[in-house]
Amino acid sequence: MFRNNYDNDSVTFSPQGRIFQVEYAAEAVKQGSVVVGIASKTHAVLVAIKRNAEELSSYQKKLFPIDEHVGIAIAGLTSDARVLSNFMKQQCLGHRLTYGRNMPVRTLVDMIGSKAQINTQHYGKRPYGVGLLVAGVDDHGPHLFEFQPSGMTEEMVAFAIGARSQMARTYLEKNLEAFADCGREELIRHGLKALKESLVQDRELTIDNTSVAIVGVEKQEDGTTKPQPFKVYDGQDVSAWIESVADNAEAAPAAAEGDGMDVDS
């Protein structure tokens, strides 16, 4: 049987110049449930599908606050994500202590990028088996970054990672132009609609399996801007948003109208 000799560790190049261990780690991200992130001029949102191991168990958290102004969504090995999350929290806190202000999002993301790169170049280490979407605000406004196990980090307008995330990405690509000018509510709805695209048949968004997080800068009435800290919403708090994107949400008013005209029955 064919055996790949070049995939045992992350310090061996294949003859084509690939590192299979890193590519396999990227597969672990695809095992995780889907998360979607979108950034507009004023907000960045993260939405996620949570999974439960069995009927009676609780749902695994997918969205984590890092600091007042940053949060992450995870897909892949949760325990690896926790390591990165702790590291990010420490860095943000350290930055706040020394400089007295929020850490720029790019700086933070670059730090986990370098941290993850080292795991791909040294024997005895393994790449992180988790992908992240990092949403945050800084002096330059809202940002959304994608982090991969390879250590690759890229700023995106919108993105989705995890199982069947291609469907969500297709939705995002189709609506790409609209995002920049979206308000907070509109952005969440786009996120949830993208999330629904990636749902397995017969599954739907419920208040138990859906998480939403928002961070942004809100325009005040006097024209000044005020930062809106990263906040995660679960359970009953997301029910209104789920209802607003339900399949019959748009159809409902039309149906009501139809009822009135349905004189024959």
Added chain:
Amino acid sequence: MTSIGTGYDLANSIFSPDGRNFQVEYAVKAVENGSTSIGIRCKDGIVLAAEKVITSKLLKQGANKRIATVDRHLGIVYSGMIPDGRHFVDRARDEARGWRDNWKTPITTKDLASRMGGYMQAYTLYQSVRPFGITAIIGGYDSELETPVDGEVGSGPSVGAGGKVAGKKHGGPFLYMVEPSGLYWGYYGAATGKGRQAAKAELEKLDLSSDGESSLTLEQAVKEAARIIYVAHDDNKDKEFELEMTWISGADGPTKGRHMEVPEALRKEAEKYAERMTAKDVEEEEETKDSGDKMEE
């Protein structure tokens, strides 16, 4: 590939019976699959340019920079595995800062190339690490001016790292390219990544080595750099790309001795020139097809 199945290519730092380190050669393969980067050294400065292939529509335009500033007068661009490149840049920044701390003067381009060449080479020596999957182009403009050393007491040395020899020409633009093996050379024009063959052929046509009238100026070099990236991208036409360019001039030039992004207006102008020239090339291609094939060697 004769190396496969011999076992000599399964770990880094292992010599094969004919004296090759296959893992380093495979790392070069990673570079050859990466997007194209080039560097041009002309008489009054340096231009670095990178082809950024757009892998997804969802990427934020212009946000993901590939050319890094290492010190105020130094820039690095790389092809191959991007995370490796970032690590390399981090290390280069550490070296540049360390040099300033120690010697109270900015590191010269040559010294940085030497330090980074040594760093890359160290990753070919041990089974516990793998070589870097990048080739990096280091560009810098070492000051020709008599720069007072930070915190200098007295006149300082008259020769050596902190001093200047009277009557001798000091400083100027320099360009180096470091490979995964740690090997580095100085260049007038350097190219790496997928489109390196085409880019090299174009670079060789430019007059970069003389200081005479016909030699390229910095602004011309910016335009040529844009054109060369466009030419190098030609084989990969189905994918869209973004062009990123930086430059470094002397203290009396447009960047005042600093490494910075080429201003948008000039970049747009260069891109127009590149589009015009590559469109013209397509017409001529039919006639010169035979000689074009030989260039591939």
